[in-house]
Amino acid sequence: MKALLIVDVQIDFLPGGALAVPGGDSIIPIINSLQPQFDLVVATQDWHPREHKSFASNHKGRKAFEQIILNGLTQTLWPDHCVQGTPGAEFSPELHTNKIEAIFRKGTDIEIDSYSGFYDNGRRKSTGLAAYLNGKGVSQVYVTGLCGDICVHYTAMDSLKEGFDTFIIEDGTCPLVAGDFEQTKQEFTVAGGQIVNSASLILAK
Numbered sequence: 001m002k003a004l005l006i007v008d009v010q011i012d013f014l015p016g017g018a019l020a021v022p023g024g025d026s027i028i029p030i031i032n033s034l035q036p037q038f039d040l041v042v043a044t045q046d047w048h049p050r051e052h053k054s055f056a057s058n059h060k061g062r063k064a065f066e067q068i069i070l071n072g073l074t075q076t077l078w079p080d081h082c083v084q085g086t087p088g089a090e091f092s093p094e095l096h097t098n099k100i101e102a103i104f105r106k107g108t109d110i111e112i113d114s115y116s117g118f119y120d121n122g123r124r125k126s127t128g129l130a131a132y133l134n135g136k137g138v139s140q141v142y143v144t145g146l147c148g149d150i151c152v153h154y155t156a157m158d159s160l161k162e163g164f165d166t167f168i169i170e171d172g173t174c175p176l177v178a179g180d181f182e183q184t185k186q187e188f189t190v191a192g193g194q195i196v197n198s199a200s201l202i203l204a205k
């Protein structure tokens, strides 16, 4: 069984948002057109308390995009984004959400960030996503969403580690930094992942 995983297609990550991915909105029609091709559609949602320590605003004298050590892990400091219950944390109104069967929230612990939809950055806690997919009988996971070089990458790498055949749909994702995406795609394929595009999936059905 094939699952489509939609990572963090939230207002704060889209043009005009607090941590906007350039051109991030271009992938939404593609994700919408892909959804009917899949047996199961699941989403993740970045969902931070306002006091989250990944926010530069919670560290005196620090600026966004600086790096610190947070509880033993290197942490990039971000502008405040996807704060629980705020409009910026909502999914894009353009994203079709009716077919999404479950939403896994991440980044809820103020002490640790969570780029992957499966585990926090220290692999200290699971979101339950792997158990859920296994429980549904999923063997293949297709990853889309934002952003290609960070949360999509870490989610796809964890999906491989959890034993799923894992695909990144290249035109269904968009990077924050294009050069970083070239590197993360290579890491993913070296680890056994596959990069595909949406046209091949729609034609294959």
Ligand SMILES: [Zn+2]
Pocket: 046, 047, 048, 054, 081, 082, 107
């Ligand atoms: Zn975040």
